[in-house]
Amino acid sequence: GAGVSQSPSNKVTEKGKDVELRCDPISGHTALYWYRQRLGQGLEFLIYFQGNSAPDKSGLPSDRFSAERTGESVSTLTIQRTQQEDSAVYLCASSLGVGGPEQYFGPGTRLTVT
Amino acid sequence: GQQVMQIPQYQHVQEGEDFTTYCNSSTTLSNIQWYKQRPGGHPVFLIQLVKSGEVKKQKRLTFQFGEAKKNSSLHITATQTTDVGTYFCAGLRNQFYFGTGTSLTVIP
Numbered sequence: 600g601a602g603v604s605q606s607p608s609n610k611v612t613e614k615g616k617d618v619e620l621r622c623d624p625i626s627g628h629t630a631l632y633w634y635r636q637r638l639g640q641g642l643e644f645l646i647y648f649q650g651n652s653a654p655d656k657s658g659l660p661s662d663r664f665s666a667e668r669t670g671e672s673v674s675t676l677t678i679q680r681t682q683q684e685d686s687a688v689y690l691c692a693s694s695l696g697v698g699g700p701e702q703y704f705g706p707g708t709r710l711t712v713t
Numbered sequence: 714g715q716q717v718m719q720i721p722q723y724q725h726v727q728e729g730e731d732f733t734t735y736c737n738s739s740t741t742l743s744n745i746q747w748y749k750q751r752p753g754g755h756p757v758f759l760i761q762l763v764k765s766g767e768v769k770k771q772k773r774l775t776f777q778f779g780e781a782k783k784n785s786s787l788h789i790t791a792t793q794t795t796d797v798g799t800y801f802c803a804g805l806r807n808q809f810y811f812g813t814g815t816s817l818t819v820i821p
Binding site: 632634640641642643644647655658690692697699700701702703704705706707 | 719744746748755756757758761801803805807808809810811812813814
């Protein structure tokens with residue numbers, strides 16, 4: 600596998616529904632990151648994993664957001680009871696370890712909540 | 714709250730002019746990385762700086778890390794239309810803190 604992949608690429612959902620976003624990191628990368636990017640804005644850190652553990656969940660915007668990672672591989676970001684302000688591109692990145700040397704970003708999932 | 718500030722937010726330059734974006738942290742960083750995001754694309758790694766006062770060059774791009782490891786800059790000499798995009802710094806403390814980005818427009 601080449602780079603980081605994310606699915607779906609686009610997701611349109613109705614307000615109040617739950618959504619699950621998936622990230623497949625580069626094989627062997629122990630660190631995995633989730634970011635949110637609203638239109639024309641910077642990157643908002645959500646959460647990172649070192650292996651399957653998330654040492655710091657303080658970046659998650661609310662308790663409607665949760666994430667998990669299994670097998671030091673795939674990660675899912677779940678948003679429950681979606682709100683319109685959740686509309687954004689959700690980017691996943693992976694790196695060999697926390698701290699770099701560089702993060703490889705996936706193409707992102709564009710989430711639109713109607 | 715925001716721990717890494719980046720200025721300016723937007724910059725328009727004529728092709729051939731120079732461009733600089735600045736990144737400032739409220740706390741000392743372990744290292745700093747720079748990324749470029751083309752319109753409609755995802756961030757792509759440019760470089761990492763680790764040492765105090767470090768300067769690195771990539772062709773027309775010059776990256777600096779401040780002596781106190783709290784600030785950094787990216788300077789582009791003689792901009793080209795291919796330089797268009799948003800440039801982000803990302804400082805590492807216990808996690809990566811991305812700057813707000815500087816959107817560069819190059820006018821041909």
